[in-house]
Amino acid sequence: MPESLSWFCKGNCPLYLAPMAGFTDIAFRELCKAQGADVMVTEFVQSEPLIREVARTWRTIDFTEAQRPMGVQIFGATPDSMARAAQLIAERLRPDFIDINFGCPAHNVVEQNAGSGLLRCPALLADVAGAVVRAVPEVPVTAKMRLGWDAESIVAADVARRLEDGGVRAIAVHGRTKAQGYSGEADWEEIAKVVASVQVPVIGNGDIRSGEMAVRRRRESGVAGLMIGRGALGNPWLFAETKAWLRGEEISFAPTAEERWETLLAYARILMADQEREAYRRESADVRWMLSKLHPFTKDLPGSRKLRAQLSHCHSLEEVERLVALCRGSVDTQDAGEG
Numbered sequence: 001m002p003e004s005l006s007w008f009c010k011g012n013c014p015l016y017l018a019p020m021a022g023f024t025d026i027a028f029r030e031l032c033k034a035q036g037a038d039v040m041v042t043e044f045v046q047s048e049p050l051i052r053e054v055a056r057t058w059r060t061i062d063f064t065e066a067q068r069p070m071g072v073q074i075f076g077a078t079p080d081s082m083a084r085a086a087q088l089i090a091e092r093l094r095p096d097f098i099d100i101n102f103g104c105p106a107h108n109v110v111e112q113n114a115g116s117g118l119l120r121c122p123a124l125l126a127d128v129a130g131a132v133v134r135a136v137p138e139v140p141v142t143a144k145m146r147l148g149w150d151a152e153s154i155v156a157a158d159v160a161r162r163l164e165d166g167g168v169r170a171i172a173v174h175g176r177t178k179a180q181g182y183s184g185e186a187d188w189e190e191i192a193k194v195v196a197s198v199q200v201p202v203i204g205n206g207d208i209r210s211g212e213m214a215v216r217r218r219r220e221s222g223v224a225g226l227m228i229g230r231g232a233l234g235n236p237w238l239f240a241e242t243k244a245w246l247r248g249e250e251i252s253f254a255p256t257a258e259e260r261w262e263t264l265l266a267y268a269r270i271l272m273a274d275q276e277r278e279a280y281r282r283e284s285a286d287v288r289w290m291l292s293k294l295h296p297f298t299k300d301l302p303g304s305r306k307l308r309a310q311l312s313h314c315h316s317l318e319e320v321e322r323l324v325a326l327c328r329g330s331v332d333t334q335d336a337g338e339g
């Protein structure tokens with residue numbers, strides 16, 4: 001295995017930041033990388049707008065050199081459009097891998113027979129993956145999928161074997177069906193069955209919220225790597241904690257309130273700087289577009305209720321900074337413990 005692919009290998013248990021549309025932007029990935037996330041994947045983009053040169057779609061999959069190893073995730077329903085999109089990405093961005101989304105449960109994706117919609121037709125799914133693999137022989141292709149369409153049609157092990165036969169190099173499995181959405185619990189026993197079915201590394205995903213849980217899930221399932229999504233929202237420190245647990249250090253990485261405030265502000269500033277650099281949404285300095293991204297960082301903060309209520313009234317970065325200063329100041333005297 002070439003050195004550049006060592007992050008796929010069994011043994012070292014790479015930690016992936018799960019792609020999350022609207023949240024895992026360049027700025028957030030920077031925070032997670034600083035806390036030990038090993039592998040990053042862009043949020044998903046559809047193949048057709050990439051081919052049509054829609055600038056906004058191309059911006060979504062931008063990444064920095066420091067974020068490598070970096071994958072670009074695409075979704076689509078036809079082998080041809082997926083192959084063409086993969087070629088364009090490979091030529092222009094030279095990502096470390098291209099990841100295919102077979103997991104998205106959103107109605108508008110599934111109704112096009114893309115994302116988890118393809119889990120209903122494993123043969124077509126395999127055709128899509130095979131076309132992408134052949135289109136970019138120089139770039140490893142990976143896939144991310146759910147267990148199946150619903151509890152009566154768990155196809156993950158069968159699909160994983162087809163993907164492996166088609167040349168896919170690693171497979172991330174979110175242990176839920178499409179029908180579950182985000183309800184119930186991720187089923188790591190089913191993930192373990194996928195591990196037992198293929199030789200390629202399987203990356204386990206679903207509901208990892210602590211270092212302790214990560215180590216337990218890894219032990220139970222035998223996965224080669226772990227992927228963390230919602231647990232890292234507002235809590236990039238989860239990567240540092242998980243790394244520590246994987247090294248055998250059973251410690252919790254609860255940041256101080258001060259670190260949380262600082263990180264929230266740092267994140268807002270990086271988002272703003274990225275926006276200015278890209279000259280996108282340049283027409284105003286309004287920050288309302290980023291408020292939903294900041295929200296997860298307020299959880300568990302003393303004074304967070306006040307902050308959340310008032311954040312929605314902020315229009316500029318200066319207003320966010322003033323509000324944070326105000327909340328920080330009032331915490332010591334008034335509402336410590338409020339969450």
Ligand SMILES: Cc1cc2nc3c(=O)[nH]c(=O)nc-3n(C[C@H](O)[C@H](O)[C@H](O)COP(=O)(O)O)c2cc1C
Pocket residue numbers: 018019020021022023042043044073101103104144174205206207208227228229230231
């Ligand atoms: C807001 C949000 C956006 C998501 N966007 C994507 C996406 O673009 N591509 C993808 O493969 N999965 C996406 N997912 C699914 C996550 O990558 C992950 O599989 C899921 O959240 C389960 O992992 P977790 O329990 O660690 O969050 C998204 C999830 C959320 C909550």
